[in-house]
Amino acid sequence: MAVPAIELRNITKVFLGKVVANKNVNLTVNYGEILSILGENGSGKTTLMNMIAGIYYPDEGQIFINGEEALIVSPKDAFKYRIGMIHQHFKLVDVFTATENIILGLKDEERYDTKKAAVQVKAIADQYGFELDPDKKIYEMSVSEKQTVEIIKVLYRGADILILDEPTAVLTPQETEKLFAVLRRMREDGKAIIIITHKLHEVLELSDRVSVLRKGEYIGTVETKDATEASLTEMMVGKKVELNIERPDPKDPEERLIVAHLSVKNREGLTVLKDVSFTAMSGEILGIAGIAGSGQRELLETIAGLQPIEYGGVQYITPESGKIEYLRDKTPMEIRELGVRLSFVPEDRLGMGLVGNMDITDNMMLRSYRRGRTMFLERKAPQSLAERIIEQLQVTPSGTSTPVRRLSGGNVQKVLVGREIAAAPTVLMAAYPVRGLDINSSYMIYDLLNAQKKNGVAVIFVGEDLDVLTALCDRIMVIGQGSITGIVDGRTASKEEIGLLMTKGGHVS
Amino acid sequence: MREPLFHVVKRELIDWWKAWLIRLAAVLLALVLSAIVTVIMTGLNPFQVFATIFDGALGTARRTWAFLQGTAILLCISLAVTPAFKMKFWNIGAEGQVLAGAMATATCMIFLGSKVPTLILFIIMVVSAVLAGAVWGLIPAIFKAKWGTNETLFTLMMNYVIMQIISYFVYQWSVPKGSGQIGIINSESHAGWMPALFGQNYLLNILIVVLITAAVYVYLRYSKQGYEISVVGESENTARYIGINVKKVIVRTMVISGALCGLAGFLLVSGTDHTVTRDTAGGQGFTAIMVSWLAKFDPLMMVIAAALIIFLQKGAGEISTQFSLNKSFADILTGIIIFFIIGSEFFINYRLIFRSRHKESKEVAA
């Protein structure tokens, strides 16, 4: 076999001295080959690729390009080795044309000539079968066109090794098909292509070999022709880890929140939720599993009244009286005025749930500051609430006047969850409430959620760790590309089953 | 690989007292530099420089009152722009909003001067000044809320529109006709002049600003609306999350900001100038922006910042007079002080890390 395009040997990367993002990763890519890097969220795929692209520098291990050891400390170095990476977040200037973005930053010896460059861009596009108008402005483009610009930008700079980070996450099935056709043509052209993904069917359809990462560790590489969805899922999710999380049986569950045929578009006009229907019951924890960005955030924000609904509705059934409130087209304030006690722990804790520069007491007031008849704030109750939360949840440092920005991640989350629970909710939605938390803080959050469940609250828990979801939740709803791909029993479902459901959905199944 | 000597990283929040220590050091450094500049210009020795500055600001009772009055006006305008800034609405139209209030006050004085009882006259003056300032602040706010029109540029332009409007009326109403000046309004009857308190012309004026300071402090710190302003300024996303109507807050806050500016205009015309020209605000609308920002939007710190600036201006004015130099000497010193304080913010928010330490890990890896 010829010299591999890239060979990674024992690559290890540790962040901030403790979070291990990659541990002893070995893999190779050849020219004329498509390699998939498969793994769940947080398995270290992007970090690994960023080291090849010069964004990060590995702590240990070696990178060989074309058989020779390479030192890549900046994107410029990567470019020198003819490596180009297409990131998930596009780096484009909106008011420039495609061509202008493609030639941005190049220091050609030649005269600056956008017309000539446009011809070259067109030529590259035609060679690989892209559809692109070189003179179109970025802000007039669809996401897929923007991606095309990013890919051509890399090709224009002469890259032979292409890395694509979750390229299909933002594409429609038709666009995905087109992209795959282009990638296959590049493979025939002798380029080495690495594609980061977590979609099994894409892996099987497109790639020649698959390398799997799990929690930063390299699990192995298999030939795609020998792999099945089931075998890959097992490699991806691993064996079940027994967690010691309490799971009491739901007591007298009754319907609390009914979501029916919900469809939502985001600001760019793309459908992010499609015909979502489910019911959240009181006294149970409903888990939501799915690849990040499958519509979990939009679902919770829509229920909370932060996103406009395209179609469908949300009903709330008041405990005891049984009165039905319709939440569609209501602002968060109006929802609260209806007497709906809906608490929401958003994913973006300091950017949405809390104000980083305010102290704990003032953050307690976010939900309740309107109370009281005067135009002045009532700080006594929030102050004692802050003290209570600090004491009960062991928040450190323990001063109520500490700005929350100075707290560690776990303590920030305790403050946020504590506040949302203190509002005595009947529905509690929590998005990734244990992300980034240490074990002790995580268990404290599970206990809090369970306590709410026992109080008869309908808890909606969006999580990413399947071990946790299957240990904590009564039912698990799986969301894939904006639609529900299945609702399983948390006590009996296997991780493989959920993992398979996660990769389906949307336009595919 | 050539590596830069140091690189810059964002700091964690530092203790408030350290931050203020850094700022204090900056002020002291600035004063030293100012002294050096003054010495070069005048040949005085540095101690004489400070003695002269001190004498110019607080040397006599009359100067002290003038100093207090100047501080009060600058403080009032600084307080006025603060709610908008806390909301991250860059209102640099304070100059115009003050002028709108000044114009309204002068108009009332001219036309209602001796026709209505004093108390009613004052009520009308205050109300119309506040309304005029509020309207001048409201216009850009509406467009900001509706279309996101750039408020910095909009408010800036509004300043000069009102200046020309004032010039227009100054010519229209000039006394004597055609002189291009309104002159002292009601110079005989003193109608609409802020009354003296305990024989001090400025005392009432100063007391009003003390009240405004307390009110703004309480408003920002203890009222629900002040809380909403902070939330909107810190994070619009959080504001949405808890159901604050961001547009409403923008418009409401700008009305308040403009209204307070209008009130400052009233104080200027009724309390000190007793006339109006396009220069009535005298650039204090801009100085106030710097004062508010230097004080980190804290009304109490603003008292100190405003006093510092006025102290320097009065003092430098004295130096200019004694050495028959131009009065603008004060502006140069003000500029220096502000530059130093602005610069000190960098050391509060960022840290320099010198690079040498990183080498080892790289060598191991390579």
Added chain:
Amino acid sequence: MITFLQRAVIMGIPLLFGATGETITEKSGHLNLGIPGILYVGAISGVIGAFFYENSVGAANIVPILAILIPLLCSILGSLLMGLIYSFFTVSLRANQNVTGLALTTFGVGIGNFFGGSLIRLSGADVPSINLTATSNCFKSKLPFVDSMGWFGELFLSYSFLAYLGIIIAVVTAVIMRRTRVGLHLRAVGENPATADAAGIPVEKYKYFSTCIGSVIAGLGGLYYIMDYAYGVWSNNGFGDRGWLAIALVIFTVWKTDLGILGAFLFGGLLIIHNYIPNLGVADQELIKALPYVVTIIVLVIVSARKRRENQPPQSLGLSYFREER
């Protein structure tokens, strides 16, 4: 009519310099509210240079080429320093642009008025006022055959070289912005510094250069005002609010310096049109002077309401860029 157009051009040129300079700066994402101060410093530096030169050799003995070069260099140096102060604070120290700009204006206007008012005393020269007519005459020298060309010469060829320089700079700037790699990179820096950074463009260098060049150009506007418009006579606060008018002009011409030429003449015309309208009261003149600002506000509102992306302010205008904050 000819005189009106001619005066409009003369009034417009300082604005054109200021607006061209400010546009270059704003294209890099920096709103420099120090432009009014820079106009003063550009002017006073030139005045200081000319003053000392005239006083050292005597007004009658000056060499025209030196009489032009010395003030020109002094002016460039003065405004360059102002540009450096602004960029050091806003680029390197990432200070708030509005506050820095306003402080720079306070400082610059102070410097201008201070030296303008105290230069004679400080230098101990024995002249009654700063009156640089001799130098001004060198600046104002016209092409020799202009007078023989009737209205055509009056309207197109009668100005001093700085006026033509201003127009040339505006045109060249427009061409650089649209048709060169440097222009492309500069616009990228102002629109989206993170993207420019990722593309390997030295963001800070571009910001420094564009701010400093912008300052120098704006400063020339001040020099032109003194040496040509004001016949070499310094008067304190002589600029009035022209600096702000220059910033208005940038918006009015939606960040296009070639449009700025016409815009400057239009604004210049609006400043003096009252002299050419019969039976106009003094008071009404003042209202007409408000027109440039009102028109600018209207443009600003229309541009923001129409949301045409090409006409928006540079996207990162007013924000400082810190790479690690991604």
